[in-house]
Amino acid sequence: MKPVRSLARAMLSGIFVVSGVRNFANPDRLVAAAQPVTERVTPLLERAHPRIPTDTETLVRANAVVQLGAGLMLATGKFTRPAALVLAGTLVPVTIAGHPFWTNDDPAMKANNQIHFLKNLGLFGGLLLAAADTEGKPGLRWRTGHRIGHSRRSVQRAVRTARREARIAVRSAATARRLPG
Known part of the structure; x- marks a missing residue:
C-alpha cells in the first residue's frame, strides 16, 4: 500500500507546490482578490504580534511559501499529517478570496468560480484524509x-x-x- 500512498500524496501536493512557486514569484496578480480577506485578517495579526507584516502582497507571498514547503513535505512523505493540515488551513482563505461565486453576477463567471470552489473543497477533503492517515499504524x-x-x-x-x-x-x-x- 505504500506506493499508492506515496503516489497519492505526490499527486495531491502537486497543485500546492506549483502554485506556491508561481504565487511567490508573481503575487501581484492575486493582490486584488486577496485584499478583502487580508483586511479581515490584519487586525488579528496585529494583535498577535505588532511587527508581523500585514500588507497583502507579503501575506500572499507568505501563503505561497507555506504552501510550497508543506506541499514538498507532503510529497516527500516527511511530516505528512501536519503538512496536510497546514495545507488544508491555507486552502480556506485561498478559496474564499479566489472563488467567491456568491458575489458574481455574470453566469459564466459564477459557474467558473463555483467549479473551482468545489474543486478546492475536494482538495480540502483529500487533505483531511491525508491528515488522518496513520499508514496502517495505530494512531x-x-x-x-x-x-x-x-x-x-x-x-x-x-x-x-x-x-x-x-x-x-x-x-x-x-x-x-x-x-x-
Whole structure:
C-alpha cells in the first residue's frame, strides 16, 4: 500500500507546490482578490504580534511559501499529517478570496468560480484524509488508550500479587506462632 500512498500524496501536493512557486514569484496578480480577506485578517495579526507584516502582497507571498514547503513535505512523505493540515488551513482563505461565486453576477463567471470552489473543497477533503492517515499504524489516540489499559492491568496485577503475598505472610506468621519454639 505504500506506493499508492506515496503516489497519492505526490499527486495531491502537486497543485500546492506549483502554485506556491508561481504565487511567490508573481503575487501581484492575486493582490486584488486577496485584499478583502487580508483586511479581515490584519487586525488579528496585529494583535498577535505588532511587527508581523500585514500588507497583502507579503501575506500572499507568505501563503505561497507555506504552501510550497508543506506541499514538498507532503510529497516527500516527511511530516505528512501536519503538512496536510497546514495545507488544508491555507486552502480556506485561498478559496474564499479566489472563488467567491456568491458575489458574481455574470453566469459564466459564477459557474467558473463555483467549479473551482468545489474543486478546492475536494482538495480540502483529500487533505483531511491525508491528515488522518496513520499508514496502517495505530494512531496516537489508540496508543494512548492502549497504554492506559496496559498500565491499568499492570496495577491490577500488582495489587493481586501484593494481596496474595500478604495472605501468604499472614499464614506463615500464624504457622510460626503455632510451632513450638
